[in-house]
Amino acid sequence: MNTLQKAGMNTLQKAGGIAALAHALAYLIPIAMAVTLIFPILDSNAAQYIEFVRDNQFLMHIWILISYWGSAISLVIMAFALFERLKADSTGLIQIATAFGIIWAGLIIGSGNLMLNNFHVITDLYATDPSLAATAWTILEAVENGITSGNELIGSLWVLLLSFCALRHGGLPKALSYAGIALAIIGIYTLIPDLTSLLGVAFAFGLGMVVWSIWLGIVMLRKSPSLAA
Numbered sequence: 001m002n003t004l005q006k007a008g009m010n011t012l013q014k015a016g017g018i019a020a021l022a023h024a025l026a027y028l029i030p031i032a033m034a035v036t037l038i039f040p041i042l043d044s045n046a047a048q049y050i051e052f053v054r055d056n057q058f059l060m061h062i063w064i065l066i067s068y069w070g071s072a073i074s075l076v077i078m079a080f081a082l083f084e085r086l087k088a089d090s091t092g093l094i095q096i097a098t099a100f101g102i103i104w105a106g107l108i109i110g111s112g113n114l115m116l117n118n119f120h121v122i123t124d125l126y127a128t129d130p131s132l133a134a135t136a137w138t139i140l141e142a143v144e145n146g147i148t149s150g151n152e153l154i155g156s157l158w159v160l161l162l163s164f165c166a167l168r169h170g171g172l173p174k175a176l177s178y179a180g181i182a183l184a185i186i187g188i189y190t191l192i193p194d195l196t197s198l199l200g201v202a203f204a205f206g207l208g209m210v211v212w213s214i215w216l217g218i219v220m221l222r223k224s225p226s227l228a229a
Contacts, residue, residue, distance in 0.1 A: 013220050016081020020217030023074040024210045030067035031206070038063065046134035047126075054123040061116060068112025072105040078213075079105070081220065082162055086171045093168075097161035104154040111147040118144070152205045156187030159212070176215055183208040 037059065053060055079101030086094045118140045126133035163180030166172035187205040 012081050012084050016078050016085070017217045017220030017222075019074040019077035019081065020213045020220060023071060023078060024213040024217070026066055026070035026074060027206055027210045027213075030063055033059075033063050033066075046137060047130055050122055050126045050130075050133055050137060053119055054126065057119060057123075060119055064112050064115050068108050068115070072108040072112070075101060075105040075108070078216075079158070085220070086162060086165045086169065088169065088171075093161060094165045097158055097165060100154055100158040100161065104158055107148050107154060111144050114140070114144050114147065151190040152187035153191060155209075156184040156190075156205070159187070160184035172216075173219060176212070176219060179212055179215070183212050 079098050082101075083094055083098045118137070121140070122133050122137045125136055159180045163172075163177040163184065166177040166180075167174065183205065186208055190205060
């Protein structure tokens with residue numbers, strides 16, 4: 001590898017590290033906004049919630065842009081940086097892992113765009129028929145949950161496969177790789193509805209992604225692939 005190629009790879013690794021830290025923030029900031037500003041209104045009836053959305057369009061749009069678009073953009077950069085980092089001895093497996101990462105980013109963007117559009121559709125409908133607006137909101141929310149929020153299978157497969165790559169061929173600390181496998185297992189458990197509702201597995205996966213992303217970001221910013229191994 002010549003000097004120019006090494007410089008390009010180092011730049012991508014730094015970008016991936018920054019993206020990993022940004023990915024963690026894309027979880028933390030919306031969680032903080034939701035807990036303090038949005039979740040309290042969820043205990044209200046459908047009409048009050050739709051009125052809240054109507055009166056707080058800017059807040060809701062910022063919430064979605066950070067949590068969905070911020071997460072997806074940082075995820076794409078992370079996926080390609082990790083591909084470059086881990087591809088040397090495991091090209092086939094890391095290619096599959098990267099595909100799942102890009103698919104996950106696409107689903108997140110699609111889900112976020114759907115929610116942004118839903119805000120306008122529901123508030124416009126509420127002005128003419130409040131009961132129909134409440135029904136439509138329930139349906140549209142179910143569609144959005146089916147795209148990403150209902151389970152974390154795609155994201156879990158991405159973390160799982162790249163963690164296996166790192167364990168087999170190096171490129172990341174073993175402890176981080178084992179943590180990624182544990183995180184992926186938690187995410188896969190979101191496929192079990194009763195367990196998800198009982199234990200909050202989806203929320204645990206989100207918090208786990210925050211910790212894993214911060215750890216990954218620090219590793220990518222501080223260590224070359226060979227040193228990390």
